[in-house]
Every structure is written in C-alpha cells, then in structure tokens.
Amino acid sequence: MSASVKAAIKQGLFTALALSLVTTFVSPLFAGALTTDVTTAKGNETGSDNILGGTPTRVTWEAVVDEGEQVVGVDVVYPQGSSFSDESSIKVTVLDGTTRMNPENTASLDAATTTAKVNFSEPLQSGLRLRLEMYKVSLPNVDGAVSLNGTYKLADGTVKDLGASPSIEVTYASVAEGISNWLDQQPFVQAWNSVTFLRLFFQPQLIVSSIPTVATGWLISLGLVLVGFPLAIPLGLIAAFMKISKARILHILAAIYTGVVRGTPLFLQIYIAFFGLPLLGININQYVLSILVLAFNSGAYLCEIFRAGIQSIPKGQFEASRSLGMSGTQTMFSVIIPQTVRRVIPTMTSEFILLYKDTSLLAAVGVMELMLYSRSIVSLTGNMTPYIVAACFYLIVTLPLIRVVGNLEKRLALADNGGGAPKKKRKGRRDAFSQMREEISSTTETIEAAEQKVAEVQVETAAAMAGDASVAIDTNAAAARAQERHEATPTDTDERGDAS
C-alpha cells in the first residue's frame, strides 16, 4: 500500500515539476528552518515498486528555504547502514517557482560519513526550493522506515539541524534479491530477456530471487516425504506379512487395504482426508495429516514390494533354514528378510521418488510445499521461471536417486548371476589397466630418450665424417642398433601389456 502511494508521489515528481512547485506555495512553512518536504527513493525491486535496502537506488530530497533565511550549505546525512559507491553521484537543482536557477555550488558525496554535502557560493534566498537527487546510493538493509537527517548552514555562519523529513519505507533485501537486482542492471541479462521465451521461462533475476522461496517449499516437501516414507515402511511390512499369512482374515484385510489404496488416485485420497476428516470434527495439523496420508498411500505400494520381495526368495532358502532347526520367525528375520532387503531396495527407492513427486498433489488442498511456493511467485510475476526453478528442486533429489536405483539394479543383477563382489573385481581390473598405461608411457619415454641420443650421435657422425671414416661407420652402426631397439620396444610393451 505505502509503496504504491510513494510510487504515485514519485510519478508526480517525474512528470510535472509544477506539481511540486504548487506545494512550495501551499505548504505551511516553519519559521526558521529549512523545511524538508520530500524524501523519496525509486523502487528497485524486480516486478514491484518496493525499495530494497542495501541495493542501489535513486534518492530524491527536497527542501524549501524559509522566510528570513539565507542558506549557504546543506549536509544531508544518510542513516546508519547506508552506503555510497564509486558510481554514486549527486545532482543539485534550485528552483524559484518554476524557474530553474543555476547558482554556483559544490556538491559531493562523502562515503565515509554517508553524507551529501552541498555548498553554495551565493546564499540561497528564502522561498527557493533545493532539490538533491542522489544516484546509486544504498539505503540500510532493514525492514521499515528510514529518514534522512542533517544540518544546514546559514549565511551568518550558524548551523542548524534539518527538521523532520518524510521517511522512506525500505524492504529488507536478501542476498538473492541483491544478486537479482545486480543482474537487473547487466546488459547480458537484458539481452537474454529480450527473447520472450527466455524471459518467460528462464529469467535470470527471477531464478535468483525465487530460489529462497522455492527452497523453503523444497525443504517442506522433503520433510514430508522423509517423515512419511519411514512411517510407510513398517506399515508396508506389516501388511506384507498379513498378505502372505495363512490366516485368511489377515490376508483379506491386507488385500482390501492395498487394493483400495492402489486402486484409487492419491489426489482423491488427499481430498477425502483433508475435507472428510474436518466434517467428522477431526482437525489435524495439515502437515501432520499430509504425512499420514502419504504414509498410508505409500504403505500399500511398499506392501506389494515387500510381498513380492519375500516371495522372490527361493523356496530352498526356507527349506535349508528350517532343516537346520530354525523356527519360522528365525528363518524370516535371519535368512529371508536380509535377502529381501537387498532385493527391494531399488524398488523402494523408486517408490520414494514417486512419493516425493506426489507431495505436489498436496498443493491442491493448500499445503504449502514446493509446488505451492513456486506457484505463489508465478501468480505474482506472471512468469513461468519459478516453475522451472521448482523443477530443478525436484530433480536435485530425484536424478541422483534414479542413478542410485540404476546402479543397485546392475549390482543386484550381477550378484544374481553369481558375479559376487563386482566392485572389487572391477577396481582390480582398473588398477591393472593403469599399471599397464604407466608402463607404456615409461617405455615411450625411454624410446624418446633413445631417439634423441640417435640424433645426437648422427650430428657427431656428420661432424666426424671428414675425419675418421671408421668412427663414422661405428656410430652409424650404433644408430642402427638404437633404431632396432626403438622398433623392438613397442613389441615388448605389447607383450608386457598382454601379460599383465
């Protein structure tokens, strides 16, 4: 609200000078003071008029010289936490009514004290309006109102404090918003955004600024599934035991559970839980209810995974175990379950991935999670980028897990084929390879050294040509031998390679 009011004020200043000049005549002037009547800053947040703290903006400050005063200097002090940069600058305007005056002045920004200093060689007469525009200055990074203070100097040398000035509503800027605002200024970002598709789906500023919000949702989604899934495991295990149990009633109960849950959409189950339970007067915290629904749903799938896992263990394992005198329970926990776990881990991981993605369905009943957090920014900005960011947050969990599943399945297949400890073997083979490679490279070095020697000998030979012919022949023979060795070595390498 206040932001839009300020925007309106700012708009007025931009469009018509006259408007502000009217204020000059209308505003009741405090006697004996340089009355500050305008302090505004330009909105600098992407997609809104908010003024972000700690982020460069343009601040406009205006004051009117009161009756009977002659002002020769003004120091406008920025509140603590403000900052000026090398790019900061100040522009001084003095207006007499609608007339722009150009009195001689020196204006500077003092970064150490964050003070804007203006001195005039000729005193400003009463009724004149002084406007300071300070570019690329940063206000404190806080949430709330900040105001500028300072002093002014009269022609007679007295220094007075500036009166109260209107305050500026500053919004706290996160690191992401800071980066986002920096990006806003970059030419390459502007070029990128000139492509409609890129701007709507991959806007750099929005990627950066939406990350904190979407990450919050991500943590919630992850939390829901990290609590829900472990709850689903015992549920699924119990249901699996019921399903393979010889007691008919237990089997039927488990079959109804898995049948109904697997046979209906999770979306529907969420609706029934979230709208049905309150009708019964049962009100549960929505996150707790989310976890319960997810666990209830996943438990049915895990039941089938566990049941299939247990039943995939060869009958011989039961027989061997029982023939050793182990009881049914001992067999189950010492022999069957450990083998089942290894077999079901890939499928369980897949189920975890599914459940994690399915947390998005909770958005439909207003549970603030990853999906809903990103949607909130999308509806604010009308830009798809936050959804892309959300996609990335889903992927950073699912992609590594998908890879894990793949590796586990490969290892399981190897183990089932009697490969046993495949990792060790492969490592050993890799070591052998690297050893081979080292040997080859060291041999190559020897060859190169030999070649160099041959070349040297040849040079010497050429030099000696004129002199002793027999020496020359010897050297040639040596060169030839070196050549032979050179040719022979790669064969050696091959042989050695084969041998290892």
Added chain:
Amino acid sequence: MSAQDSMVSIQHLSKWFDDVEVLKDVNIEVAKGEVVVVLGPSGSGKSTMLRCINLLEKPTGGHIYIEGQEITNPKTDINKLREHVGMVFQQFNLFPHLTALKNVMLAQRKVLKRSKEEAEKVARIELERVGLLDRADYLPAQLSGGQQQRVAIARALAMEPHVMLFDEATSALDPELVRGVLDVMRSLAEGGMTMVVVTHEMQFAKEVADRVIFMEGGVVVEEGTPSQVFDNPVNERTKDFLGHIK
C-alpha cells in the same frame, strides 16, 4: 533290528500330492552308523521319501521314528528334531547374503544358542573338514558349485547331526566338481555317520553303501547290500534301470 539300534524307522509311509500317490507303503529301517543309498529313476519318490524324514514334506500316512521318537506325532517339537537331522540339498541352498563362515555359524547361534566364539570355532573346524577353510570369508556367489555344496555339508555338520540326508547332492554339479563332494561324503561315512543318500552315483553306492534301496513308482522294489543289488538284482525294474545306467 532292535529299536535302540534304529536311527530312522519309516513305517507304512504314504504321500499324496493332490490326487497323485507318490509314496506307497514305504518301509525303511536305517541303523545307527549305517549308510543307505537310495537309487531309482526320476519320479520314483526317493526324494519325497527323504524329505519326509525331516518333515519338509508332510506324510499323508504312516509313521516315521527318529531315534525312537515319532516325528509324525503332531506333539513332537519338529524344530528340536531337525537339529539332529542334517540335510544337504541338490541346489546347495546356501544363504547368499552370508559368507561361508557365517553360513555355518548362523544356525549354531540361533538354534543351539552357541556363543559367537564357539560357533566360529566349530565353523572353522567343519570348513576345514570339507577342505574350505581358506574360503571362509567368501560369499556363496564367489564359490564354485562343488565348493558351495561342501560348505552346505559343513553347515549341516556344525549342528552335530545324528543322521545326514543327502538329496541328490551332486546332481547339480559339473562332472569335475562331483569328486570333491563325494570324497567328503565318503570320509563322513568312514567316520561312522549315519547317512541316507539319494543319488545317481552308482560307483559311490557300490563303494560306500552298506545297503542299497531301489525305488520305483513310490515303492521300494529292491533292497540289499550293494553286491546283491548291483550284481544279482532280483527285480526286473532294477535290472532294467541298472542296465540303462551301465
């Protein structure tokens, strides 16, 4: 044969699978320290008979006694009884998630409640007996079939069984691996172990068996010393079967 000397006594055993009668009035006595080899064509019911001895198959009729205790009586603690009946399977059935050593240790710990140290000590002795002490820390998948079967024998022996049942222990092995397993079985027999062996290894039967039983169609058709059965078979079926083998 007196009841005291009898290790396994099978009386009028019958077994039906749905409406197929696979065992018909089978009567077998196995004395303490005796090695009985059961021969017969596939589907003759010899494996089913063997599996009935430790109740992996529930007999439809008849009685089975082990050391005078009736196992077919529902009141008998079957787990207690199985402790003393070692079984070796055609498919080895080692626990694939455990090393050879742990395979041999597991039931000692769970059933006999031996301490970890004691179980390991026994396991190492038994693995040494089957010549595989150096493979103690290998997983079954890292062992050959013959080695797996020898570990399976060690696993059964660690329970200090009073009788060992071998269900075609060498049938799933490559020919070159059979010998190692048979050697172990032979040395067991020489050590005085009571054994009931279902096999197709005629040579083994001839050399090691105290008694050979020939089954056909769920019935014991011939029974006697190896020389009786192999050299002078009375039954036509036996003659025919042995003729095919040779």
